[in-house]
Amino acid sequence: MSDFNRRDVIKAGVAATALLGGSGIVPVRAAEPTWTNVPESGASIRVLRWKQFIQAEFDEFAAQTKKFSEKTGIKVRLDAESWDDIRPKAAVAANVGAGPDLIIGTLDDPFKFPEKLIDVTDVAEYLGAKYGGWYPVAEKYGKKDKTWIAIPQGATGGCMNYRISHMKAAGFEKFPTDLPGFLKLCQGLKKNGTPPGFALGHATGDANGWCQWLLWAHGGKVVNEKNEVVIESPETLAALEYVKQLYETFIPGVLSWNDSNNNKAFLSGELSLTLNGISIWTVAKNSPDPKQQEIAKDMDHAPMPIGVSGKPTEQQNVVVAYGYKHSKYPKAVKEYLCFMWDKENYDAWEKASNGYVSPPLPAYNDNPIWTSDAKITPFRDCMKRCQDNGFAGDLGYASAAVMGDFVVVDMFAEAATGTQSPKDAMKRAAERAKRYYQV
Amino acid sequence: MTVLAEPTVRRVRESQLSRMLDGRNTLGAMFMLPAAAILLLFLAYPLVLGLWLGMTDTKIGGAGRFIGWNNFSSLAKDTVFWLSVFNTTLYTVVASIIKFALGLYLAVLLNERLPFKSIIRAIVLLPFVVPTVLSAIAFWWIYDSQFSIVSWVLVKLGFIHSYIDFLGDPWNARWSVIVANIWRGVPFVAITLLAGLQTISPSLYEAATLDGASNAQRFRYITLPMLSPIIAVVMTFSVLLTFTDFQLIYTITRGGPINATHLMATLSFQRAITGGNLGEGAAIANAMIPFLVVAILFSYFGLQRRKWQQGGGE
Numbered sequence: 001m002s003d004f005n006r007r008d009v010i011k012a013g014v015a016a017t018a019l020l021g022g023s024g025i026v027p028v029r030a031a032e033p034t035w036t037n038v039p040e041s042g043a044s045i046r047v048l049r050w051k052q053f054i055q056a057e058f059d060e061f062a063a064q065t066k067k068f069s070e071k072t073g074i075k076v077r078l079d080a081e082s083w084d085d086i087r088p089k090a091a092v093a094a095n096v097g098a099g100p101d102l103i104i105g106t107l108d109d110p111f112k113f114p115e116k117l118i119d120v121t122d123v124a125e126y127l128g129a130k131y132g133g134w135y136p137v138a139e140k141y142g143k144k145d146k147t148w149i150a151i152p153q154g155a156t157g158g159c160m161n162y163r164i165s166h167m168k169a170a171g172f173e174k175f176p177t178d179l180p181g182f183l184k185l186c187q188g189l190k191k192n193g194t195p196p197g198f199a200l201g202h203a204t205g206d207a208n209g210w211c212q213w214l215l216w217a218h219g220g221k222v223v224n225e226k227n228e229v230v231i232e233s234p235e236t237l238a239a240l241e242y243v244k245q246l247y248e249t250f251i252p253g254v255l256s257w258n259d260s261n262n263n264k265a266f267l268s269g270e271l272s273l274t275l276n277g278i279s280i281w282t283v284a285k286n287s288p289d290p291k292q293q294e295i296a297k298d299m300d301h302a303p304m305p306i307g308v309s310g311k312p313t314e315q316q317n318v319v320v321a322y323g324y325k326h327s328k329y330p331k332a333v334k335e336y337l338c339f340m341w342d343k344e345n346y347d348a349w350e351k352a353s354n355g356y357v358s359p360p361l362p363a364y365n366d367n368p369i370w371t372s373d374a375k376i377t378p379f380r381d382c383m384k385r386c387q388d389n390g391f392a393g394d395l396g397y398a399s400a401a402v403m404g405d406f407v408v409v410d411m412f413a414e415a416a417t418g419t420q421s422p423k424d425a426m427k428r429a430a431e432r433a434k435r436y437y438q439v
Numbered sequence: 440m441t442v443l444a445e446p447t448v449r450r451v452r453e454s455q456l457s458r459m460l461d462g463r464n465t466l467g468a469m470f471m472l473p474a475a476a477i478l479l480l481f482l483a484y485p486l487v488l489g490l491w492l493g494m495t496d497t498k499i500g501g502a503g504r505f506i507g508w509n510n511f512s513s514l515a516k517d518t519v520f521w522l523s524v525f526n527t528t529l530y531t532v533v534a535s536i537i538k539f540a541l542g543l544y545l546a547v548l549l550n551e552r553l554p555f556k557s558i559i560r561a562i563v564l565l566p567f568v569v570p571t572v573l574s575a576i577a578f579w580w581i582y583d584s585q586f587s588i589v590s591w592v593l594v595k596l597g598f599i600h601s602y603i604d605f606l607g608d609p610w611n612a613r614w615s616v617i618v619a620n621i622w623r624g625v626p627f628v629a630i631t632l633l634a635g636l637q638t639i640s641p642s643l644y645e646a647a648t649l650d651g652a653s654n655a656q657r658f659r660y661i662t663l664p665m666l667s668p669i670i671a672v673v674m675t676f677s678v679l680l681t682f683t684d685f686q687l688i689y690t691i692t693r694g695g696p697i698n699a700t701h702l703m704a705t706l707s708f709q710r711a712i713t714g715g716n717l718g719e720g721a722a723i724a725n726a727m728i729p730f731l732v733v734a735i736l737f738s739y740f741g742l743q744r745r746k747w748q749q750g751g752g753e
Contacts, residue, residue: 084693088712094500095717112715113500201606202693253584255696256606265585397498397715404713410519413697419609428518435513436716 033129035338037122043332044075048089049104050156050319051080053263053279053356060352061340068339074332083204083259083317087404093324101327102336106204107403108141108388108395110150110322117149118323118330123337124148131343131363135383138360140395141318151337154357155316157382158209158275159301166194166272166298175302179217182305183246189272190249196273197250197265199257200413205317206259207409208389210275210304212315215239215408216387217307222402222433227393229437231411232430235308240415240422247416255413266299267292275304277317278379282354301378303385312385316358358382398436407432492721499715510722519698520723523706527727529613530702531682531734534620538677539670541621542628547662549629550636560630567626575690578619582606582691606692609699616700619687624680628673635669636662674738682731703727 047065052058058080065076079100081089086105093099094113110117124142128134134142138152160175167175170188186196199206215221220236223229247254251271253261265271266280269291274280284296304314323333339345343364350357351369355376359365360383370380390399402408411429414420420428459465493510497503514520549560566574581588582605590602605615639662647657663670685704688694694701694709701709703723711720 084713088708091499091712091715112498116500201695251584252602252604253607255608256582256584256604256612256692258693261584264583268585270585401714401716404715405709410697413695417697419697432517432519435517435719436714 033126035126037331037334037338039072039074039332039335040329043329045101045327045329045332045336046077046079047102047104047336048079048081048086048100050086051082053277054282054353057349057353057356060349064340064345064349068336072335074335076336097326101329102321102323102333104153104319104321106320107318108390108400110320111144111396112400114144114149116325118325118327118333119147119149120151120323120334120337121148123334124151126338127341127361131361134361137386137388138383140388141320150320150322151341152360153319153321154360155318155382155386156205156277156356157358157379158206158277158316159303159378160273161266161276161280161299161301162273163194163298164300166192177305179242179305179307183242186246186249186273194272195249195251197254197262197271198275199259199262200254200409200416201257202406202409203257203259206262206275208403209315209317211409211412212389213304213313214243214412216313216391217305218242219308221392222408223393223437225392227398227437229430229433231433232426236426237422240412240425243412243416244422255417267295269295278354278356278376281375300375303378314382314386315389316382316386319357355379401436402433405432489721489724492718493725495718497717499717503718510719514722514726519701520706522698523701523703526613526700527682527702530617530620531678534617534624534681535674535678537621538624538628539674541625543632545625545629546632546636549633563629564626566623571623571686572690574623575619575687579691582615607696609696612692612696612700616688616691619691620681620684623687624677628677631673632666632669635666639665671738675735678734678738679731682727682734
């Protein structure tokens, strides 16, 4: 009986209704999910979320938070920190049992301390039932075993940001969709003095994003389905040989780049191609500087090219909201989540962000912002195209640790720069990964 | 058998208690208790906890199991850990020596009769007053691969043709963070040594001058020996603060590129907090203790040797 959860109850109910309806015993009507949470009286909660790259996005989020407080009487203190600072704060809060009631952070952080988190299965199942289900990858980031420990907010989607004129000058009418074409484009850009550049420093979002994609695109992976470390493989070797050629085309300095460097380089006109969110284009478009407006007009976005598997293998910066059991007001936390993820509110926030967050529920894809400009559209399906960072194994302590310790990024950086041979870089990465996965 | 009345018993007990409280040892111990409690609670307990964590497989938010020396034995085979040991040693030795040399030079200079001495002293103190993170961000901009002011000036002056990759090359990055640390640490050394210089009696210099001692001889045989106790203290602190530096590195490079600037402190943080492995992170932090003890013993006892203070040959 303990294996029977709310979802099973909903499914059984729907099946029974369909059965009875089919036999004409009861009239068939789509079950309308209900939300019956009653927040604690006098509740006040503290929310810590990721720091905005687009001001209007945060302003709308804060405005909706205020609206929530006015509607429910629940006071909310909203703080923001950069990705890199949220992770340690979330860890400390879990360890000491004090701090924010709710954190909106990144990736599989909640899987490092699942027993410290509020069970939000009812919120997730309510939203899922109401809006036709979550993307499978969103469900993987939110659910541990049969319990939802986090509510995915979406992905601050990463796409290839490129200068249209520079791409054409390099001999491409359209952005390449395969790995050989991608390398050829980068070589062409370099030859024309309009180089590409991808972060290879300890950049949480950008460096992990494109390195994981490149590994998976070549068929390599850190672990298999049994969570056994299999990074030492011909596929990984192929990825490392590829990156050596790719690195030669990069603008100098990428080894030191954090998540904001490529934005700066692109906006200064020194960079023609990088992996980033929509923020470069949004900032350029809204800038009073005519040079930046020119850049915005000349740039476009594309999904990451597809590799040997024949399907997208993107790694995206998925953001997830998780409440702590140490909160005195867990029901207020759930009420807040339910309110902020409500389609009407989510849509308004998404519009303000200019499509910065790829939605976790396909039902949210009908937001007019996604088609308001063709340059925004590629970001809509980031959640659809992405693999979770534990691929092909489970999300958990080890997958989070491998990413937090930059195992894959360092492997690519070592091979790309020739600091280590591809074989040695792969071996070192395997040793580091095994130490996390052996636990 | 004599039976004492109740008030008599109480009086005897009270007098014993008051005698005990009046005793030097008891009273001294009682006065020491609050300080001892603070030391135990805020200094000893975290240290012991850190030592214990280093022997466990504790993860973030979870209880760990005792695994003995496993963390240390796996670290012994970890090339990134040994790279961080090398980086930390290089960072500490180079930065401490240069900070001392520059600090001593500045202290001697500021001890002379200079115009606008107060303003100059205030300027010298500036790097120490600015919060570390702010100065780290400033250096991050100075070293930026695309927007570095240093590169820009050198290019404009025609000395170089392309921007210097300060933080994108392993050795460039190491020297860059060392320079940032020196900039930040020099004022501490300079101002403390200046305070020491001002305690040296001018009569010693007058006597030496009358005896025909040169500037170099006065420095060698009066200034240095008289200053050596304070040098010992300053260098002890300087080495400790440099060895355990975290903020500068974390803000400027986060240990990159390819772990070339990871110090033991930053690696400990990365493994413990972002990596979630508290046990291993604590083990890395614990591995710093022997290095620190050696550094402290050297600078504290070595520099305080009486022969050195008296200008002896050894």
